Amino acid sequence: MEDNPVDVRMIRLALREEKNWPTDIVVAHDGENAVQYLLRQGPYADVNKPDMLILDLNLPKRHGTEVLQIIRTNQELSDLPVVVLSSSPEDVIRDIVTRSRYTADLCLTKPINVNDYLALGSAFRKCYEEAQTGGSSY
Template identity: 40%
Template sequence: MTDPQPRIINVLLVEDDPGDVLMTREAFDEYLHNRLDVVTDGADALSYLRQEGQYSDVPRPDLILLDLNLPKRDGREVLQEVKDDPDLRHIPVIVLTTSQAEEDVLRSYQLHANAYVTKPVDFEGFIEAIKQIDHFFVSVVQLPGKS
């Protein structure tokens, strides 16, 4: 008996660091089979999620990878707006950031982040973290159906 094909999910990466975007894209291209879309600031993240303007035809993501330190609207604001919006709050949000500050961890969970992951600084560690996040949300947990 063969294993069933893993389902494909849509992932939105909200990240302004070009190096981290590149590493995440490489992880998705080489190891994962999910769709990855990227926006580089908090304002675009909210427009994307609400399918406004240039993002009117994008699919609603099944998972959001969210950096905290973003231009225009920071990740905390994005997280709060996502979790306050009845149309978006069901989307799991993984805070993926360099901050190890206890106040950032606590605040993220207070804002209903589904997980908080500190970015490993080395390439192999970063790739492994992305693969583990993907595995968990594609193979282990059941995500809500499309709205």
């Protein structure tokens, strides 16, 4: 769930860096679009439930915390691993998520340089794998 094309591009590149972890990526460019996709509404009636969600906070139309609330309060989606990836410093992201009273599996700041961005691929993968085995969350 990301509206910034540069970040979408970098997330794709980062995920591609994880050679042994093939992923299909679906991008929702605003909060409303994200909610429709997750709840399989409108044009998304036939989509599959995603395995993991990378969520920006400052999304158009609906804020990332609203999307997080819908995920955590939906019986079918509540166990979905969610990585919150935002421009703010990590402690600020954690604080925003904590205040929303809903949990994210990982909170990360969008890096300023390419190498750090590419390194996020392994962080996403680790988070996904930990979620499968019941890891920690924020």
